[in-house]
Amino acid sequence: MELINQHTKEIMEGCKERARAAGLSFTDESLEYIVTNRDLIELSPKVMIPTLYDYWVHDVEVLRGKGEYELYPHNPYETVINTRPPISFYNDNNPDWLNVMIFYHVLGHIDFFQNNLYFRHTWEYDFTGQALSDKRVIAKLRAEKGRWVDYIIEFARSIDNLVGYHTELSPLFASPKQHTSSRLDYYFDVFLQVEKKLSVGDFLKEINRYNDFVARLGEEAETSFFAQIEVKYPEFEAHFQKKTGVKHTERRDLLRFLVENSEFLAREENVWMKSILEVIRMTSIFFQPQIRTKIMNEGWASYWHEKLFLQDDRIKGHEVDFARVHAGVTSMPRVGMNPYALGMRLFWFLKEAADAGRTTYDFHRLTDAQERKNYDRGDGTGEDFIFQVRENLCDYLFLKNFIDQDFTNKYNLFVTGKRLDQQRMVWQYYVKSRDARQYRDMCLNTLYHPPNIEIDTEKGEEGALYLIHHFEGKQLVQEYIANTLVGIEYLWGKPVQLETSEAVFSQPSHSHSGPRDEGAEPEITWQRVVYTMKEKVLTRKTL
Amino acid sequence: MAKSDLQNRLTKLQQQGLDPEREKRFRDELEQAEADHNPPAPAQPGPFPGFSRSIYSFQDQAVLQRQERVPNPYTLHFKSLDDLLERDRQREEDGFPRKIKVGKLIKPGKGGKGKVVVVPSTEEEKLIHDPTVRPPGEGGSTGGTGSEEEGDILGEQPVRDTGGEPGAGPGQGEGEGHDLDATAYELGRALTEKFQLPNLREKGKKRSFTRYTYDLTDRNRGSGQVLDKKATLRQIVETNIALGNLPSLEDLDPVRFLIAPKDKVYRVLSPEKDYEPQALVFFVRDYSGSMAGKVTELVVTQHVLIYSWLLFQYGGQVESRFILHDTEAKEVSDFYTYYNSRVAGGTEVASALKLVNEIVAKDHLDADYNIYVFHGTDGDDWDTGGDKALPEIMKILSYASRMGITIAEHSGTQWTEVARYMENSGLLRDKPDLIRMDIMSEDADEARIIEGIKKLIS
Structure with a gap:
């Protein structure tokens, strides 16, 4: 890897001036490297982060048949990475005019990285620097613990899509001035919503009522408010006292939950594993916004490279x-x-x-x-x-928000379907719908979406970790369940249970001829099952 | 064999008594008797290859800079596959499931040899949604542009044969998109240290199989490793006669000899071809109807492994012949056809063995070659008791250096026909050096297959 030459750098700086003038904003410095095939071989398994930790799987052919992009929520061949300064990669034989276009595209991405709020958590540090220190930590551990480091990396990576990206993000946007007491938080966030299960309307009314108190009484508001509550819900105080003792646990971030709650990891001889889990978790969270903004990011960069290129003298x-x-x-x-x-x-x-x-x-x-x-x-x-x-x-x-009929009509967009014509034994590709809502739903359906898996701290038997997969119409990849649970069981130190839904295919009662008509819906039903991984043996039970 | 002939034979067999399970299998085979064995046509990408392409597969390097994915040269990172296998073995010892798949087979190309390559591969498992679970007959949906009306057909694509049809070639769909000549690891390399062809005898030393050996055989004047005294002296005498320095034989005084630097003759180290016995390997596989599914996959996997090992170990110098059989046998010219031909029809093991004997007899191959026969089957045979097969096997054993029979049993069956008559014949006990049999169940993994090879050729 070497830097681009001065001539090309000058072109880049020219692009920056013009992009800024057009309203894009980004940091002054950037690094551009020429990469060869050999560099790419080393970089791509490390998602273009030159300093990412080493892991043996990076060196083997990885089968990525099913759901490749669900497994690897980051693009292995990005041209620009979200670091400080941003680093971008180029072929060494690009003509100047092509470089101008690519530079504008890259600047579009950099602007996006540095201004889109979903990247907020990546703004304060340089990921390559962070990755380098992580890599050293892992290398040092590997020298001490040998292959066990790789097992821990493997197990952690097998759940690195179950991280609380949004819970990581939301505190960054909390206004620091807003200070409420824990009693108030508990009342509105837990008591009313979880215990009393208030309807949204009633909940909003209650908030309004509290706001009235604040408007009328100022400082005294809270005291008088809860004086009333005690009459209305005599049990509230007891609930609140009970809950204050319990540490809040993150229930959708499995990696963090394990770090904080696993007795196995808390043992002195295993504490080192926590740092690996944390590295994997932070790496995953770093990449999360990238896959959640693919269309916007590429669209934005393309918009600007088109616009700015054509204006470039x-x-x-x-x-x-x-x-x-x-x-x-x-x-x-x-x-x-x-x-x-x-x-x-x-x-x-x-x-x-x-x-x-x-x-x-x-x-x-x-x-x-x-x-x-x-x-x-x-x-x-x-x-x-x-x-x-x-x-x-x-x-x-x-x-x-924005795909509407005007948009799909303007660009002549439709949903293409594929169906089996049983009589002629051919797959037919056909125009399924020109309805913008269907087009929009189809698009939304293609987006990255990790399964919604929640930890239930009450349900597990004999200390087992109980995971609930909230079913959203798609089942989990069955072949992967066993090995993933082996890893979780190892990290938890006790059995693991996973509750999920699975498809049951029933034979159609009557045989279809010709293309299936829209009304005849799937012969597919869903059943709830629980997998239990105990001492590396997987059992399955229908609920 | 025509269907009616088979029907007759089946009737005859029934009269002799058949257990119902076997009879059912025979009937199934009979059903498909007239289906062809042609290898499946290469998978068509369909009229719209972009149909199932994910939006996340687009990336700047490819789109803007035409920098496509660079295949990973595994050899760059791993000294040998052994490191990986060692890691995998260690995993098992540590109590975790194995993770490396060695025998990820890649469809051999047509014609050319040396194309059988195997990539060590692995999978990273996570809890993710399965995009492929959807109602049958429904192929998913994606975007599109154009002016067609709703319901208009944009294009069609024939449905590919699946396992339920007359039978699919084992290589189908596997490893598509891999470049065969790319830097994939050759499996043969890994197997080399473990195996050697057994019972190699000196026969018709026409060809060399292995590499060169180095020996001090060549001579060089002026410089070299060891001085050849006799040759040097002769050279000196010649030189001196030419110079007139040696007037008569009676007056010989070596002290007066003039010695030119060129007169010194040395022996130098030089590569010598090492002639070794040559070998011919017959790959024989049952492609009758009952072989549909996993059993065929197992048998061809094993044969691919043997084939690639031979290619590597003996530099392609071992000759291979490929024979397929149902109730009739035929020889095919290349591994591709051998590997990909579809299953159909009844089973008669003897037909193939007979063909082997015919080929050997016709060209007198047994005089010049060490002959090896590897036969893969599911153990089913219409020829009850091996009345026809056993004499052919006896014949083969009279010249072959080793015959290896692999039986991949369907789950649920035990003690198949072939296994039974082989066992009863006593051949396995009497001639353990010449004939081996390996029986595995149809869900055997790669390690088991390699184990099987060991058993067959050790």
Whole structure:
């Protein structure tokens, strides 16, 4: 790996000036390296982080058949990584005009990394530095503990998708001035919601009631408020006293839960394992926002490379070359998805819509198709709007909020289905729907989504760790359950149970001929099962 | 063999008494008697390869810089597969399930030899959603662009044969997209230290199998490792005669000899081809209807392993012939066809063995070659009691250096026909040096397969 030459660096600096002028914001420094195939071989298993810890699996062919991107929530071949300074990688034979385009694309990504709030937790430190010290910790442990270090890495990695990314993120946004007593927190957060199971309406009423107290009584509010509560819920105080003794446990972050609660890991001879778990956990959390903003991030970078490249005076004469490469990157596939194309179109669409004032409440209230079509308030605030979008949203919200019929109609988008024609024994690809809602749901369905697995601290028998998989319409990959649970059992030191749902295929009662019609829904039913891993033996029980 | 002939034979067998389970299997085979054995057509990507492509598979390096994934040259990291296997063995000792799959087979290419490569691979398991569980007949959905109306058909793709059909070739769908010539590890390397062809005899030294041996055989004038005194003296005498320094034989005074540097003759170390006996290996596999599924996979896996080991160990110098049989046997020209041909039809082991004998007799191969026969089957044979097979086996044993029979048993069956008549014949006891039999169940893993090879050829 070597730095790009001075000539190319100058081009990059020129790109930075122009990108800043257009409103992007990013740190001054950046590092650009030329990478060879050999470098890539070493970098790609380490997700392009040159200083990532060593692990033997990095050196073997890894089978990634099922759900590759669920298993590896990070892109092994990113061009730019979210470090301080950001590091980006280039082929050594790119012509200058292509570099200009790639630089703009990279700057788009850097702007996104440094301004999108889902990356908030990565802003304060340089991940390569962190990774380097982690790597040293692991190397040192490996010298002492040998292969056991690799087992712990393996077990930790097998649950590194079950980390509380959002719980890590949310405290960063809590206003420091907001200070409430633990009694108040307990009353609103736990007592009303968990114990009393209040409806949302009643809950909001209760909050309003408290706010009235604050408005009327100021400092005294809380005391008088709880004086009333004691009358209303005489049991409240007892509940509160009982709960204050109990340490709050994170229930959706399995790795952290193990670090904090596993008796096995707490033993003196095993404490070293905790640092490995923590390394794996932090690495995973670092990469989480990346996969949750794939469409936005690529769309944003493509939007800007298109816009800025065409304005750049240095590349005159290469418009056709650019058009060819750019079209290759951002053309909508006839069938299939392309995050660059979809994201970029959505940003352009939003900019135009906001320019005309079509993102406003007034517009959304319009029901007349003709009026909607011709609506143009001439706001000209499109760019501001998309800058806000890039700051505040992730892929899920981006797609959910903004894919509408106007968008899918404009770009002629539809949902492609694939079904079996049993008579002719062919798979048919067909236009399943042109409805924007269906298109949106299809898109949302392709997004990264780790299973929602919660720890139930009450349910486990004989100290067993009880995991509940909240079923969301997809079952877990069955072949993986056994080995994953072996790892969790090792780290927990006691048996592990996993409650989940599994598909039961029932034969159709009547044979279909021809394409299945929409109404005849699946012969598939779900049943709840519990897996128990005890002393490395897996048993399965239907609930 | 035509279906009606088979039907006749089945009737005859029934008269002699057949247990119902065997009869059912025979009937199943009969059903498929006329299906063809052609290797499956290569998998079609379909009209829309982008259909199931994840949005996360797009990445800047490929899209912007055309830098595609670089295959990982495993050899760069691991001195040998042995390190990996050692790690895996250690895992078992430490009480964790094995994780490395050695025999991840890659479909051999057509024609060319030396293409059988095996990649050590592993999987990282996590609790993740399974995207493939969906109602039958439903293929998922993705995006698309165009002006078609709802319900319009965009394209079609024939359904690929699956296991339930006449039978799928074992290599199907495995390792697609891997570049065979890429840096994958050759399995043969790992097996080399463990195995040697047994009972190699000196026969018709026409070819060398192994590498060179080094010997001080070549001569060089002027410099070298060891002075050849006799040759040097002769050279000196010649030189001196030419110079007129040796007027008559009576007046010989060696002190007056002039010695030119070039006169010194040395022996130098040089590579010598080491001629060794040559070998011919027959791979014989049952591809009758009953072989559908795992058993075929096992048998071909084992044969691939043997084949790749031979390629590596003997540098491709061992000749291989491939024979497939149902009730009739045929020879195929390359490993690809051998490996991929589909199963169908009835079973008669004798037909294949007979073909082996014919080939050997026709070309008098037994005079020049050490002959090895590896036969893989599920143990089913319409030829009850081995009346036809045993004489052929006796014949083979009269010239072969080793015959190895692999029986991959269907789960639930035990003591198959072939196993029974082999056992009854007493051959296994009488000639343990010449014939070996290995019986494994159909869910044997790779370690078991390698174990089987050891048993067959040790």
